[in-house]
Amino acid sequence: GEAVPVAQRSSWTSFIKSLASVSGDLSSMTAPPFILSPVSLTEFPAYWCERPELFAAIANGKTPEERALSVLKWFISTLKGQYTSRNESMGSEKKPLNPALGELFYGTWPDKNGRGKTDLLVEQVSHHPPITAYVIKNESKGLKLVGHNAQKTSFSAGSIIVKQIGHAVLTVKLPSGSEEQYLITLPRLRIDGLWYGSPYIELCDHSYVVGGGFVGVIEYKGKGYFSGKSHSFKATLTPQPGMGGAATKEIVVEGTWHTDSKYVTGGHGPFHDVTGPKEEVHAVGGEGPGSEMGEMETRKLWELVSKGIREGDFDTASKEKSRIENEMRQRRKDEATNGKTYTSKHFTQLASDPVYESMGKLAKIAPPTEDAYVFNENWPASLRA
Numbered sequence: 435g436e437a438v439p440v441a442q443r444s445s446w447t448s449f450i451k452s453l454a455s456v457s458g459d460l461s462s463m464t465a466p467p468f469i470l471s472p473v474s475l476t477e478f479p480a481y482w483c484e485r486p487e488l489f490a491a492i493a494n495g496k497t498p499e500e501r502a503l504s505v506l507k508w509f510i511s512t513l514k515g516q517y518t519s520r521n522e523s524m525g526s527e528k529k530p531l532n533p534a535l536g537e538l539f540y541g542t543w544p545d546k547n548g549r550g551k552t553d554l555l556v557e558q559v560s561h562h563p564p565i566t567a568y569v570i571k572n573e574s575k576g577l578k579l580v581g582h583n584a585q586k587t588s589f590s591a592g593s594i595i596v597k598q599i600g601h602a603v604l605t606v607k608l609p610s611g612s613e614e615q616y617l618i619t620l621p622r623l624r625i626d627g628l629w630y631g632s633p634y635i636e637l638c639d640h641s642y643v644v645g646g647g648f649v650g651v652i653e654y655k656g657k658g659y660f661s662g663k664s665h666s667f668k669a670t671l672t673p674q675p676g677m678g679g680a681a682t683k684e685i686v687v688e689g690t691w692h693t694d695s696k697y698v699t700g701g702h703g704p705f706h707d708v709t710g711p712k713e714e715v716h717a718v719g720g721e722g723p724g725s726e727m728g729e730m731e732t733r734k735l736w737e738l739v740s741k742g743i744r745e746g747d748f749d750t751a752s753k754e755k756s757r758i759e760n761e762m763r764q765r766r767k768d769e770a771t772n773g774k775t776y777t778s779k780h781f782t783q784l785a786s787d788p789v790y791e792s793m794g795k796l797a798k799i800a801p802p803t804e805d806a807y808v809f810n811e812n813w814p815a816s817l818r819a
């Protein structure tokens with residue numbers, strides 16, 4: 435492990451070995467300090483909108499085909515941020531902070547060049563197992579993305595395999611007043627480079643973007659497959675007869691998701707390109723008076739832990755982390771004593787999702803349904819304006 439500090443080599447080795455025996459949920463495992471990220475998983479949904487103009491552009495599509503293509507382009511353009519940005523900012527993939535139940539993150543991307551204001555709201559709706567629910571809305575463009583994420587991890591041939599559970603639904607309000615809905619499913623991950631102490635993600639298998647009369651399948655391949663390059667993908671957009679897309683032919687694009695791609699069939703020239711800069715979310719307070727952050731808002735809750743990790747003061751980081759975890763355990767105990775259970779501030783959980791079911795059927799997506807976390811439309815005052 436070249437990337438592992440000498441003093442942490444044996445604890446890294448035992449961490450890697452213990453991965454093989456922990457199956458399902460790695461979030462609460464204790465890892466050596468060098469691999470800790472100061473950022474909580476509740477901040478990750480911001481990756482969906484770090485190119486706000488591509489999100490906004492979905493609303494400009496004049497035909498179902500134009501819109502389905504812009505949804506696909508926006509989706510593929512989020513992958514670089516979702517899966518390689520920690521390598522860029524911190525040198526490798528790192529272990530994110532495991533969110534507390536009810537942890538919140540609010541943020542916004544300001545209006546610029548007519549793209550409209552885009553807002554983000556995230557809540558940790560389950561701790562065991564960890565489940566994060568989120569909504570991203572661009573009101574002026576009639577766009578709303580609602581989704582949730584969970585992970586099931588396993589260990590195979592020296593790599594961590596992460597099956598993502600959850601999905602997102604994008605609703606597009608058309609000028610005519612009618613709505614289009616798109617189901618977005620999530621790729622499987624393989625975390626490689628563990629032995630060297632410099633983990634990185636490769637995407638595997640495939641994921642779907644289904645809606646507006648089209649089924650989009652994105653196939654992921656790493657080194658040694660069709661283009662021989664890491665982070666390769668091939669996306670196929672197929673019109674569904676009788677669903678508005680039938681007038682057009684199949685469209686195929688190929689490339690690497692962390693750089694760019696080109697049309698192979700049904701078009702010419704470049705498709706997506708993420709070699710340019712992205713725009714990080716502006717975190718805003720939502721719970722406290724004015725626009726201050728309340729105690730459950732991620733950057734406030736983890737403030738001292740994050741500071742400790744950033745500054746290499748791991749004693750403080752671990753003391754503060756234990757303090758937060760104990761406090762949360764006490765809250766759950768108090769609730770139990772009072773015959774209460776935690777209720778989500780922003781979402782209502784349902785055992786099935788009609789959009790997932792109907793869109794999923796078109797592409798034969800398994801499982802046949804998933805839970806839904808329905809947003810209660812209760813934006814904090816700081817994002818209501």
Ligand code: 0T9
Nearest residue numbers: 460461465469478516527528529530583585596633
């Ligand atoms: C949803 C994303 C997800 C969350 C992270 C697997 C992972 C937790 C989940 C899937 C986002 O939209 C996209 C990106 C990165 C994913 C994380 C990468 C990662 O390593 C962690 C897991 C739980 C670990 O921390 C494993 C241990 C660690 C030492 C390896 C770096």
